[in-house]
Amino acid sequence: MTAALRFDPIRLPSECEQLRKEVRAFLAEEIAAGTFDPHKPNREDTDVPEFSRKVGARGWLGMTWPKKYGGHERSFLERYVVTEEMRVANAPTRRFFVADRQSGPVLLKYAPEHIKMEILPRICRGEICFAIGMSEPNSGSDLFAAKTRATKTDGGYLINGTKIWTSSAHIADYMIAIFRTSPPTKENRRHGLTQFLVKMKQPGIQVNPIGQITGQYEFNEVVFTDHFIPDDHVLGEIDGAWKQATSELAYERSGPERFLETYYVLTELVRAVGNNPDTRSAEGIGRLVAQVHTMRRMSVSVAGMLQAGKEPVVEASIVKDIGTIWEQQLPHRVRELAAFVEETATNRETLEKQLDFAIKTAPKLTIQGGTTEVLRGIIARGLGLR
Amino acid sequence: MAESENIVAETAEKIFADLADAQTINRDQKGEWKAPLWQALSDAGLPLSWVPENCGGSGASLAEGFSVLSAAGRFAVAVPLAETMLAGWLLAQAKITSPGGEMTVVPASPKDRITVNADGSLSGRARGVPFAKVAKHFAVLASNAKGDFAVALVDGGKCRIETGLNLGGDPSDVVTLDKVQPVTIKPAPTGFDQARLMLMGGVARSLQIAGALESMLDISVRYSNERVAFEKKISKFQAVQHNLARLAGESAAALAAATSAADAIANATSFNDEVFLEAVAAKIRCAEAAEKGGGIAHQVHGAIGFTIEHILHRYSLRALAWRDDFGSESFWAVELGKLVARRGADELWPLVASR
Numbered sequence A: 001m002t003a004a005l006r007f008d009p010i011r012l013p014s015e016c017e018q019l020r021k022e023v024r025a026f027l028a029e030e031i032a033a034g035t036f037d038p039h040k041p042n043r044e045d046t047d048v049p050e051f052s053r054k055v056g057a058r059g060w061l062g063m064t065w066p067k068k069y070g071g072h073e074r075s076f077l078e079r080y081v082v083t084e085e086m087r088v089a090n091a092p093t094r095r096f097f098v099a100d101r102q103s104g105p106v107l108l109k110y111a112p113e114h115i116k117m118e119i120l121p122r123i124c125r126g127e128i129c130f131a132i133g134m135s136e137p138n139s140g141s142d143l144f145a146a147k148t149r150a151t152k153t154d155g156g157y158l159i160n161g162t163k164i165w166t167s168s169a170h171i172a173d174y175m176i177a178i179f180r181t182s183p184p185t186k187e188n189r190r191h192g193l194t195q196f197l198v199k200m201k202q203p204g205i206q207v208n209p210i211g212q213i214t215g216q217y218e219f220n221e222v223v224f225t226d227h228f229i230p231d232d233h234v235l236g237e238i239d240g241a242w243k244q245a246t247s248e249l250a251y252e253r254s255g256p257e258r259f260l261e262t263y264y265v266l267t268e269l270v271r272a273v274g275n276n277p278d279t280r281s282a283e284g285i286g287r288l289v290a291q292v293h294t295m296r297r298m299s300v301s302v303a304g305m306l307q308a309g310k311e312p313v314v315e316a317s318i319v320k321d322i323g324t325i326w327e328q329q330l331p332h333r334v335r336e337l338a339a340f341v342e343e344t345a346t347n348r349e350t351l352e353k354q355l356d357f358a359i360k361t362a363p364k365l366t367i368q369g370g371t372t373e374v375l376r377g378i379i380a381r382g383l384g385l386r
Numbered sequence B: 001m002a003e004s005e006n007i008v009a010e011t012a013e014k015i016f017a018d019l020a021d022a023q024t025i026n027r028d029q030k031g032e033w034k035a036p037l038w039q040a041l042s043d044a045g046l047p048l049s050w051v052p053e054n055c056g057g058s059g060a061s062l063a064e065g066f067s068v069l070s071a072a073g074r075f076a077v078a079v080p081l082a083e084t085m086l087a088g089w090l091l092a093q094a095k096i097t098s099p100g101g102e103m104t105v106v107p108a109s110p111k112d113r114i115t116v117n118a119d120g121s122l123s124g125r126a127r128g129v130p131f132a133k134v135a136k137h138f139a140v141l142a143s144n145a146k147g148d149f150a151v152a153l154v155d156g157g158k159c160r161i162e163t164g165l166n167l168g169g170d171p172s173d174v175v176t177l178d179k180v181q182p183v184t185i186k187p188a189p190t191g192f193d194q195a196r197l198m199l200m201g202g203v204a205r206s207l208q209i210a211g212a213l214e215s216m217l218d219i220s221v222r223y224s225n226e227r228v229a230f231e232k233k234i235s236k237f238q239a240v241q242h243n244l245a246r247l248a249g250e251s252a253a254a255l256a257a258a259t260s261a262a263d264a265i266a267n268a269t270s271f272n273d274e275v276f277l278e279a280v281a282a283k284i285r286c287a288e289a290a291e292k293g294g295g296i297a298h299q300v301h302g303a304i305g306f307t308i309e310h311i312l313h314r315y316s317l318r319a320l321a322w323r324d325d326f327g328s329e330s331f332w333a334v335e336l337g338k339l340v341a342r343r344g345a346d347e348l349w350p351l352v353a354s355r
């Protein structure tokens, strides 16, 4: 066989079920207290610092990390359960999610000890927010075309250039970014990029908000002008960021957040249709449920591989590819079925508002975190075609 | 357990590799490959995998049997292996001993009904019964006027059979029972109903479809690395790579859905909504994958894959044909949609997240 793709039917162990109950109870309390409204995915207040701290206090941040850094040494599957419950409830996770999923693991692997001791426990407490500085105006899919320069100076580096589409940069305390420390070589055009820990809200960093078609502000342009970064904020190997960036991807690409972003419209459709659907609605709902169930089984399976210490890069890319396409199509399929919903459906207005927002959100889903085309290139490599 | 599972699947895999090579089968117009293959499978006890030893079978676990079906799908074998396994399993539910030889199950569609008459004879008509023409015996699930289910072993020769062929060219027949006296008839265990049989059959078909997709991916990747156009291997064209990446996605989705459902059934203590979701989701998603994935496999192969000489159609057409057995994806999608609606909006996520 060319491609031994396997998605073992991993089952969530019993400790996950207990945890799931706790998360649901916590979210219900927060909803009752008015912290957020699960029916309003389009709300403005997606950054809710108190909510972050409460999630941290529950022990649900840095769940898989070592205890000495404030982590909880729990499994990837337990983390999985927390993530999916938060996502399905439309909880305001903006402040902590990137740090928990991605930046923390990078620091764990590549940061010097004193930085780990300083920052990781604060992530675990839900106190700080991270941004990811990869894309630049002329370097999106082609990450290795990045130009923003880090020039060696006394005790550190001076940064000049512009990052773009940087989610949460306006509220972030830190960014993990790649900068050019030397030119690419003839043999390796990926060479010459280095990963840095950037402290935001410092001289030489200007964050300019960029509006989105949904009416929200989530990403930004970040301009660096002679911004100084000390030597001990280099993460990993100088000029070797390309090796580091790829192993990060499995974490970013296969999680439940990669197919559940528009899930709320499905729940609302089921509500609007009521308990005695016509054949067309029943079939439509049945297919969508079969699809989301399958996606989730694949995603849990990848979480199981991560737990087993594997690096399922191809499998994770497959999950993101079909996951984001699914969540992108979902609002359109729900819209088709919603045409048959009775005028009297009690949640009709909520459904329509949610659909409007989900349809506006949809175009970004196959772009953020690596475009469909780029992912398919990675899968093709895994199949031995490149 | 894991080890023995491998041994049963490996035995099957080896027999298929030796005797069911797609190229050989394709060239053999008269179907002479079938007899030695069936003989070898029977000698290894595979058709009666799911029949306990005291009922004449080899007493493999459900999981072991499912892995045999995956292998059968990868080779797209057109002998009544899955059908005989299912029939043996159905008979074993009622502690009826399986005879030797080819069998199939009746009915094979959720819409058809076989009834037990007051005199203990069976009546009814079932469409799309795979391999009925070939089967020496049928395992029949029938119900009486009160709705009690019974399992019967029926002599195939006593039934009227109108032969037909499915999309893949395999027998798919109409079976009519006109007051047929069964060889044996016994009550089905409490709670066993037609849905249970259809879902077991559906999961068998899902595994076969997923297996066929694995092979389609395999031969498509291989072909793309051999075929040269515009002075390049076609695998070097990005458009072709992306098509193959999508095929890998469909194959992976089918495999994940089917193996998850098989695992759910193999470990089920009761047949609840969660197991129902697993089984029907597999049938729905695998059917969708057969359509999308099969289309891509043909696209990558160009005209050669459309010829009768090429092996691609063995996989693509069978995967498409298997969608129809034991309830189509549209049928099950309606049933799943109704179940979801009945449970209500707030119970949907708990259902999905229950596994």
Ligand SMILES: Cc1cc2nc3c(=O)[nH]c(=O)nc-3n(C[C@H](O)[C@H](O)[C@H](O)COP(=O)(O)OP(=O)(O)OC[C@H]3O[C@@H](n4cnc5c(N)ncnc54)[C@H](O)[C@@H]3O)c2cc1C
Pocket (backbone or CB within 6 Å): A131, A132, A133, A134, A135, A136, A137, A138, A139, A140, A141, A142, A164, A165, A166, A167, A168, A219, A364, A367, A368, A369, A370, A371, A372, A373, A374, B238
């Ligand atoms: C909501 C949102 C949040 C984001 N957040 C962040 C963030 O926090 N940090 C960050 O660094 N980036 C972020 N991004 C940026 C994202 O990673 C990039 O948009 C993405 O990598 C694509 O780059 P681009 O936009 O420059 O498009 P381009 O690279 O210009 O691509 C345009 C189109 O061409 C296609 N294309 C390009 N090259 C190829 C090729 N070789 N083969 C086939 N097709 C190709 C692409 O797939 C795409 O469809 C975010 C994006 C969005 C939409």
